[in-house]
Amino acid sequence: MKHIDIKDILSGSQYQGKEVTVCGWVRTSRDSKNMAFMEINDGTTLKHLQVVIDKSQLSGFDEAMRVGAAVKVVGEAVPSRQGGLEVNAKEIVLLGGCPTDYPLQKKRHSFEFLRTIPHLRVRTNTFNAMLRVRSVLSFAIHRYFQERGFVYVHTPILTANDCEGAGEVFKVTTIGYSTEYKSEEEYYENDFFGKRAGLSVSGQLEGEVAAMAMGKIYTFGPSFRAENSNTTRHVAEFWHIEPEVAFAELPDIIEIAEDMIKSIVKEVLEKCPAELEFFENFFEQGLKDKLRNLVENDFAVLEYTEAIEILKKSGKKFEYLVEWGCDLQTEHERYITEEVFKKPVFIVNYPKDIKAFYMKQNSDGKTVAATDLLVPGVGEIIGCSERETDYDKLVKIMKERNMDLEEYRDYLDLRKFGSAPHSGFGLGLERLLMYVTGIGNIRDVILYPRTVGNIR
Ligand code: 4AD
Numbered sequence: 001m002k003h004i005d006i007k008d009i010l011s012g013s014q015y016q017g018k019e020v021t022v023c024g025w026v027r028t029s030r031d032s033k034n035m036a037f038m039e040i041n042d043g044t045t046l047k048h049l050q051v052v053i054d055k056s057q058l059s060g061f062d063e064a065m066r067v068g069a070a071v072k073v074v075g076e077a078v079p080s081r082q083g084g085l086e087v088n089a090k091e092i093v094l095l096g097g098c099p100t101d102y103p104l105q106k107k108r109h110s111f112e113f114l115r116t117i118p119h120l121r122v123r124t125n126t127f128n129a130m131l132r133v134r135s136v137l138s139f140a141i142h143r144y145f146q147e148r149g150f151v152y153v154h155t156p157i158l159t160a161n162d163c164e165g166a167g168e169v170f171k172v173t174t175i176g177y178s179t180e181y182k183s184e185e186e187y188y189e190n191d192f193f194g195k196r197a198g199l200s201v202s203g204q205l206e207g208e209v210a211a212m213a214m215g216k217i218y219t220f221g222p223s224f225r226a227e228n229s230n231t232t233r234h235v236a237e238f239w240h241i242e243p244e245v246a247f248a249e250l251p252d253i254i255e256i257a258e259d260m261i262k263s264i265v266k267e268v269l270e271k272c273p274a275e276l277e278f279f280e281n282f283f284e285q286g287l288k289d290k291l292r293n294l295v296e297n298d299f300a301v302l303e304y305t306e307a308i309e310i311l312k313k314s315g316k317k318f319e320y321l322v323e324w325g326c327d328l329q330t331e332h333e334r335y336i337t338e339e340v341f342k343k344p345v346f347i348v349n350y351p352k353d354i355k356a357f358y359m360k361q362n363s364d365g366k367t368v369a370a371t372d373l374l375v376p377g378v379g380e381i382i383g384c385s386e387r388e389t390d391y392d393k394l395v396k397i398m399k400e401r402n403m404d405l406e407e408y409r410d411y412l413d414l415r416k417f418g419s420a421p422h423s424g425f426g427l428g429l430e431r432l433l434m435y436v437t438g439i440g441n442i443r444d445v446i447l448y449p450r451t452v453g454n455i456r
């Protein structure tokens with residue numbers, strides 16, 4: 001169906017005085033004695049196109065005026081009183097009618113209600129703006145790495161290992177529950193892969209394999225976490241960006257992470273001014289200034305040990321006790337980034353006992369060369385580390401954690417054959433999107449959120 005994108009009609013005067021064909025869904029309509037008006041949106045822009053109908057010229061368009069209907073309009077593009085162009089309809093074709101039980105009748109609906117209609121909430125302004133920012137952000141991430149010589153690799157989604165070693169893996173199986181098998185081992189032996197398999201929580205381990213040949217790589221795909229966390233920041237399926245860089249130590253990868261975040265946020269500022277204006281008005285006052293400040297200023301870097309001192313001296317009553325060795329909770333992270341630094345903060349050198357087995361052990365014997373990037377309003381958006389490259393140290397800690405060395409033979413081989421310093425990080429796309437849009441719940445920055453007890 002040949003037609004012109006509403007974005008193109010609204011963005012210049014080239015169509016003024018010309019006959020145009022546009023398609024879209026009716027967002028609002030109003031009828032008066034001689035004239036009727038409707039606003040349509042085709043998803044190419046946040047703005048709606050006004051269609052003006054002279055009732056002495058056209059009739060039989062009642063159904064096409066209903067909110068939610070899909071229509072095709074042919075008419076002349078003329079200057080509108082609000083500035084820009086509108087269309088004087090000559091012909092209106094009803095593509096798909098929309099009865100009055102269409103759920104999106106009101107101007108504003110609660111997010112809770114919208115989550116019950118994921119297939120229709122995409123037609124709201126919030127999702128229109130969010131999905132466009134998400135798309136621009138994703139492309140900017142690819143551009144950032146591609147322009148710097150990183151190779152995009154596709155790591156497997158079906159895996160036999162649990163990268164983070166935390167037992168939060170979704171099982172993958174082709175055989176259901178059965179009492180036929182004498183043991184768990186026997187059950188897995190009879191399954192599709194002949195062993196236990198699951199959905200990948202992270203592409204890192206395979207990313208390291210690729211980086212130890214290609215030097216600089218990144219992944220961009222879904223990761224799955226079966227953790228029972230019913231929060232505004234956790235989903236069971238999220239999009240994960242994981243660069244891995246050979247011959248890079250912790251300060252090098254921190255530099256890349258900061259530069260990447262700044263570069264992609266800058267691109268969103270340039271390409272999505274209308275969307276950011278919308279989020280500024282409806283979600284977070286000061287959003288654009290926050291993003292501009294992020295682009296222009298250095299992020300803070302804070303030792304974990306200092307973070308603990310700051311938290312202890314804060315005089316704040318935290319729900320979770322603060323002691324050296326504790327994992328930082330959301331309340332701690334938010335205090336540091338929102339109240340103390342008021343900007344993104346890298347917390348570096350965490351206690352080794354609260355972090356993953358693969359992180360490089362520092363010479364103090366207590367900490368690892370790892371960092372989390374915390375941002376105001378969201379908390380952790382990046383988990384990052386230099387990797388342990390010493391075969392013996394790695395084996396020792398894996399044994400301490402009762403890990404099956406046989407399962408990690410490939411990973412250990414990398415430390416045997418040409419081991420080299422390397423580092424990488426994981427960025428959660430949805431968490432970053434929450435920060436960039438000011439949307440407060442991760443369920444509202446993804447088309448179909450998967451959370452505990454919820455899938456459709
Ligand atoms: O901190 P995480 O668990 O780190 C890793 O997976 C490493 N293997 C990354 C690496 O070094 N290559 O996860 C990284 C990021 C988090 O900071 C967060 O942004 C996001 O992934 N993330 C989630 N986002 C939404 N829902 C969840 N359940 C998430 N779990 C992690």
Ligand code: MG
Binds near residue numbers: 372380382383
């Ligand atoms: Mg983490």
